[in-house]
Amino acid sequence: MSQTAPTPSSAVNGPPANEADVIIVGAGPAGCTAAYYLAQAGVDVLLLEKTSFPREKVCGDGLTPRAVKQLTSMGVSYEGDGWVKNHGLRIIGGGARLELPWPDLAEYPGIGLVRTRYDFDQILVNQAVKAGARLLERTTVTEPVIDERSNRIVGVAAKNSEGDRVHFRAPLVIAADGNSSRLSVAMGVRKRDDRPMGVAVRTYFTSPRHDDDYLESWLELWDRSAGKDVLLPGYGWIFGVGDGTSNVGLGILNSTASFGKVDYRELLRRWTQSMPEEWGFTEENQQGKILGAALPMGFNRTPHYARGLLLVGDAGGMVNPFNGEGIAYAMEAGHIAADVVAQALSRPTQQARERTLLRYPVILRDTYGGYYTLGRYFVKMIGNPDFMKYATKYGLPQPLLMRFTLKLLANLTEPTHGDAMDRVINGLSKLAPAA
Known part of the structure; x- marks a missing residue:
């Protein structure tokens, strides 16, 4: 052989x-x-x-x-x-909030x-x-x-x-x-x-939103670190894990001049600090470090x-x-x-x-x-x-x-x-x- x-x-x-x-x-x-x-x-x-x-x-x-x-x-x-099962995607951006169920298909399940x-x-x-x-x-x-x-x-x-x-x-x-x-x-x-290449960062927060039955995507990520507002190509997410915590993170694409220059961990901190207080996305509720990975x-x-x-x-x-x-x-x-x-x-x-x-x-x-x-x-x-x-x-x-x-x-x-x-x-x- x-x-x-x-x-x-x-x-x-x-x-x-x-x-x-x-x-x-x-x-x-x-x-x-x-x-x-x-x-x-x-x-x-x-x-x-x-x-x-x-x-x-x-x-x-x-x-x-x-x-x-x-x-x-x-x-x-x-x-x-x-x-944790979910029924679709909730999209937030531009002042709108839209819940989109997963398509009803024979090829793929509806969850x-x-x-x-x-x-x-x-x-x-x-x-x-x-x-x-x-x-x-x-x-x-x-x-x-x-x-x-x-x-x-x-x-x-x-x-x-x-x-x-x-x-x-x-x-x-x-x-x-x-x-x-x-x-x-x-x-x-x-x-x-x-x-294309992307970067994603995420952490976990103890949150009452842990059992959300929709994946949630925020389409507006603003970089304000340079003294002006720059809308970044990417999205933030909030996914309920069901164990008392939510996975909260963001992903950014390399199709902008600011890619690689943004402090993504700091961007995630600023983004979560802007969330409603009752969601619990605070430093004391954070479970583990903010970690990142390439996409x-x-x-x-x-x-x-x-x-x-x-x-x-x-x-x-x-x-x-x-x-x-x-x-x-x-x-x-x-x-x-x-x-x-x-x-x-x-x-x-x-x-x-x-x-x-x-x-x-x-x-x-x-x-x-x-x-x-x-x-x-x-x-x-x-x-x-x-x-x-x-x-x-x-x-x-x-x-x-x-x-x-x-x-x-x-x-x-x-x-x-x-x-x-x-x-x-x-x-x-x-x-x-x-x-």
Whole structure:
């Protein structure tokens, strides 16, 4: 069995502990989903995670119906404690307040969820392990192992929980190691400067609003630090967690000259101080620090497959440029990658396997490329403060327009036989170049 063209392991006593058919680096939503579906397909998959569960992760904790669909497909129950269901999105801005229920679709459920990332990823990793994936926590991948003859990745080097250097081998590796994706960088796959990037910061407050059954989005974020009012491209959010606290944060896009110059933590402090006192968004009610994270959007790292390495989730820049949603797309990409890999491993020759693996970026482009291109145009438009002011003032009071906007921003349409809004959005996504 060659290093570059092996078939799935089938040893009676199981594979060696440091070998697998597929190695996945990172046990976030993308990595866990890929591991789950690969294990379901009978592939020996090794999941390496640098931390241990549960662990804190910077996130809004909100899940749209797209993510709920993925949870259902993985057999995750969201009926117990710790899950908060929501019925839609409440939008506030321009003096207007509008509640938009999630669209009634056959393709997606009519509910969203809130679950803290502190244990959300652990729930997913448990599903992957139950399906047969092997998990190693506190294992930090340091570099790829490259076969000199083929110039392909054939494993990874890592440090284990004791600090010892270890090697793991597999003919295919999936990078699910987040925005920085050191594994991708080491393989020469770097970020694209022509793709949007965002920054999100969040904290938690003890608040009576903890059980709100709508996600809440504030479309007006003003930067007053320079002595003048600048409307920033982004939004603030308030998501009730159901445990007595609310996740409160904001996300800003890089489509304005002030990006990178704003103190985002201070901006969040000023924003929350402007809220009604009875909501409890005060310093004494704050639970934990204000933490931030980057939002890599619109396929900002490509190619998504090369030389035995597949990128999923934030490692491949798969955050939706329209709304900053990442979990749903990470899970969807993990599912797509797992299906492609399982099919590839079943092929009889290396040439056939490689041809199948090269379908992965094609499927991603066909699925999201046009829509993400529209998202990049959207990011540029809202980077214009005048456009933002006009849109919030005249757009928000129009319920029909806002229902269309919700479907567009959340990417919630019927693929076929939808209404007029669905046909317009789907048509625009097909017409837009999938660059």
